[in-house]
Amino acid sequence: MFIETRHLRSLQAIHAAGSLAKAAEGLHLTQSALSHQIKALERYFDIALFLRNTKPLTLTPSGHMLVHLAQQVLPQIETAEADLKRVASGEAGRLHIAIECHACYEWLMPVLTDFRRRWPEVEVDIRLGLSFEPIPALQRGEVDLVVSSDPLKLPDVAFAPLFDYEARLVMAAGHPLAARQHILPRHLADQTLITYPVQRSRLDVFTRFLQPAGVEPAQWRQAELTDVLLLLVASNRGIAVLPDWVLTDSHQATGLSTRPLTRRGMHGTLYAATRRAEQGCAYLQDVIALAQSGPGMR
Amino acid sequence: MFIETRHLRSLQAIHAAGSLAKAAEGLHLTQSALSHQIKALERYFDIALFLRNTKPLTLTPSGHMLVHLAQQVLPQIETAEADLKRVASGEAGRLHIAIECHACYEWLMPVLTDFRRRWPEVEVDIRLGLSFEPIPALQRGEVDLVVSSDPLKLPDVAFAPLFDYEARLVMAAGHPLAARQHILPRHLADQTLITYPVQRSRLDVFTRFLQPAGVEPAQWRQAELTDVLLLLVASNRGIAVLPDWVLTDSHQATGLSTRPLTRRGMHGTLYAATRRAEQGCAYLQDVIALAQSGPGMR
DNA sequence: CTTTTTATTGAATAATTTTCATCATGTTCA
DNA sequence: TGAACATGATGAAAATTATTCAATAAAAAG
Numbered sequence: 022m023f024i025e026t027r028h029l030r031s032l033q034a035i036h037a038a039g040s041l042a043k044a045a046e047g048l049h050l051t052q053s054a055l056s057h058q059i060k061a062l063e064r065y066f067d068i069a070l071f072l073r074n075t076k077p078l079t080l081t082p083s084g085h086m087l088v089h090l091a092q093q094v095l096p097q098i099e100t101a102e103a104d105l106k107r108v109a110s111g112e113a114g115r116l117h118i119a120i121e122c123h124a125c126y127e128w129l130m131p132v133l134t135d136f137r138r139r140w141p142e143v144e145v146d147i148r149l150g151l152s153f154e155p156i157p158a159l160q161r162g163e164v165d166l167v168v169s170s171d172p173l174k175l176p177d178v179a180f181a182p183l184f185d186y187e188a189r190l191v192m193a194a195g196h197p198l199a200a201r202q203h204i205l206p207r208h209l210a211d212q213t214l215i216t217y218p219v220q221r222s223r224l225d226v227f228t229r230f231l232q233p234a235g236v237e238p239a240q241w242r243q244a245e246l247t248d249v250l251l252l253l254v255a256s257n258r259g260i261a262v263l264p265d266w267v268l269t270d271s272h273q274a275t276g277l278s279t280r281p282l283t284r285r286g287m288h289g290t291l292y293a294a295t296r297r298a299e300q301g302c303a304y305l306q307d308v309i310a311l312a313q314s315g316p317g318m319r
Numbered sequence: 320m321f322i323e324t325r326h327l328r329s330l331q332a333i334h335a336a337g338s339l340a341k342a343a344e345g346l347h348l349t350q351s352a353l354s355h356q357i358k359a360l361e362r363y364f365d366i367a368l369f370l371r372n373t374k375p376l377t378l379t380p381s382g383h384m385l386v387h388l389a390q391q392v393l394p395q396i397e398t399a400e401a402d403l404k405r406v407a408s409g410e411a412g413r414l415h416i417a418i419e420c421h422a423c424y425e426w427l428m429p430v431l432t433d434f435r436r437r438w439p440e441v442e443v444d445i446r447l448g449l450s451f452e453p454i455p456a457l458q459r460g461e462v463d464l465v466v467s468s469d470p471l472k473l474p475d476v477a478f479a480p481l482f483d484y485e486a487r488l489v490m491a492a493g494h495p496l497a498a499r500q501h502i503l504p505r506h507l508a509d510q511t512l513i514t515y516p517v518q519r520s521r522l523d524v525f526t527r528f529l530q531p532a533g534v535e536p537a538q539w540r541q542a543e544l545t546d547v548l549l550l551l552v553a554s555n556r557g558i559a560v561l562p563d564w565v566l567t568d569s570h571q572a573t574g575l576s577t578r579p580l581t582r583r584g585m586h587g588t589l590y591a592a593t594r595r596a597e598q599g600c601a602y603l604q605d606v607i608a609l610a611q612s613g614p615g616m617r
Numbered sequence: 618c619t620t621t622t623t624a625t626t627g628a629a630t631a632a633t634t635t636t637c638a639t640c641a642t643g644t645t646c647a
Numbered sequence: 648t649g650a651a652c653a654t655g656a657t658g659a660a661a662a663t664t665a666t667t668c669a670a671t672a673a674a675a676a677g
Contacts, residue, residue: 024396025323027665042623054666056625061665066400067407069596072460073624074475076675079460082413083406090399094392098322101388102364108381109365115380162370162377177372298367325634340654352635354656359634371655372643 023065026098029091031058032070036088039077062087111303113142119155119164120147122291123217124247124267128316129168135311140304159294166305167294168312170225179300180292183312186264188225188287189279193257199278203286206234213259214238215250225289226262230282251277266316321363324396327389329356330368334386337375360385409601411440417453417462418445420589421515422545422565426614427466433609438602457592464603465592466610468523477598478590481610484562486523486585487577491555497576501584504532511557512536513548523587524560528580549575564614 038044041052063070070084080088107113120126133145148164155167159178172180190204198208221227242259244250247267254261255275268279293309336342343350361368368382378386405411418424431443446462453465457476470478488502496506519525540557542548545565552559553573566577591607
């Protein structure tokens with residue numbers, strides 16, 4: 022293994038210029054350096070690359086092979102370097118987002134629509150965190166941003182607060198619980214609870230509301246899509262607990278009511294988790310800023 | 320411009336091995352060297368290439384780009400290097416032959432048939448030296464071997480003797496001149512001379528036989544192919560001067576006679592001219608050795 | 618034939634890569 | 648939990664490699 026891109030660049034330049042002197046100028050080298058460089062190649066492979074006693078330096082067949090190689094290889098390297106520089110400057114890159122909280126999809130999409138207009142070269146993708154652990158995936162480099170509601174203290178991951186939300190009980194307008202000012206755990210003991218299809222340890226209703234009180238809902242069923250979930254609730258097949266922003270005016274009109282959990286309401290904060298190593302990345306900062314305006318922007 | 324093939328090799332090895340330490344082993348480097356190398360890249364592009372806090376070192380998207388580049392580029396370079404080494408060792412290469420003497424085609428073809436069996440990877444080509452000067456072409460690298468009958472003293476071209484020949488007058492068996500023991504210039508003054516279609520300065524009959532005696536043939540006509548030329552001679556349309564080897568047994572049977580030019584006969588030597596720079600080339604040496612056995616081998 | 622341009626060469630210098638030694642961190646296993 | 652082990656990072660020294668300098672040779676131009 023011996024050929025370096027430097028050699029290929031020199032070879033190509035010499036071939037194009039027709040002389041060491043001219044090529045040296047373009048390469049910001051002395052012609053002596055080029056002479057040594059070529060000679061080193063020729064000595065290593067024990068072949069002549071150029072015929073020296075011709076007016077414009079001409080290539081031997083072997084020299085031609087190498088120039089041909091250079092013409093194939095150098096453009097590839099150059100475009101790769103250019104891409105890298107664009108990634109470094111933040112112009113281009115990858116933004117793979119994982120969302121723990123399923124409902125986040127609702128407000129995230131408009132944010133990303135904005136984002137794509139502002140950073141057209143960044144490749145955007147969303148992964149619903151159904152079957153994998155988002156934070157380890159972030160650490161492994163599989164995703165670049167995680168929307169999560171419980172910040173951790175990790176050495177390599179930073180959590181930036183996005184906005185506060187309130188988890189409220191959602192039910193059909195005529196539901197008996199709609200009569201109450203606020204909902205307590207025991208009120209759900211005889212209800213059918215509808216959630217997104219994730220394990221209960223990742224559902225705030227269970228971890229922060231029901232389990233501390235030792236209450237189990239009468240039934241637990243799941244729905245993948247927010248709209249389907251709301252449809253089930255509206256038709257009195259059960260109740261759900263969702264962030265306040267999910268209920269838009271249009272939903273209100275379809276006959277849904279919401280009530281706070283506990284007298285004070287169950288409040289939380291959404292965070293954007295990113296790798297500390299990439300905190301300087303311009304488009305990451307921007308997408309977080311966009312997200313911080315939150316569902317209110319909608 | 321910064322990326323060198325060394326970087327690509329390291330990147331690829333690290334990716335394959337999953338750790339600097341293992342990769343370093345395979346590359347015959349220390350782990351430290353690799354660490355510095357990668358760090359230099361990362362600093363130059365201001366980008367992370369690997370995530371360090373993962374067990375098997377994982378690539379960032381940018382790192383992936385570079386490994387991908389390496390996988391594209393390195394094989395190309397490696398095959399080029401392998402090709403160069405084969406050329407250097409003489410296994411492969413190019414053998415473009417120019418022949419000044421047109422008749423040489425006759426004995427050269429069987430030699431080349433042999434040659435191609437022995438050096439299948441060498442690309443063989445023959446150029447009839449009709450309209451170009453073979454020796455300058457050799458110097459310019461357009462051809463690699465010239466068959467010539469007049470050796471020159473040149474600093475960059477070597478002439479290796481192949482074999483001696485005798486130029487003889489060829490005529491129809493019943494031709495009046497066939498009665499003579501040997502032919503003198505004046506005997507051709509009333510004859511039609513048939514030659515290959517090249518300028519007279521490159522025909523021995525003129526330069527070494529007729530011109531020194533101040534004799535002109537009655538007519539001069541030309542034929543491109545040896546067989547056509549002999550056909551014309553056999554049908555008494557003229558006479559020709561050809562090297563002795565051209566007349567095979569089969570030609571004798573078609574009713575052709577030959578006689579020496581001057582009492583002593585006009586003898587000459589064929590040479591193989593090659594660039595001194597390439598004299599060490601194995602297949603060049605071999606083709607010369609094959610040619611030295613000459614037309615007698617046929 | 619001289620002048621100018623261009624390439625080669627060896628030695629000196631500059632730049633770089635690599636190694637060494639050490640440290641920091643993390644993992645494994647008792 | 649802590650000791651042993653493995654892995655990567657780091658700075659300084661060492662080694663290697665590339666480049667320049669200066670002198671020379673060679674070839675084209677005038």
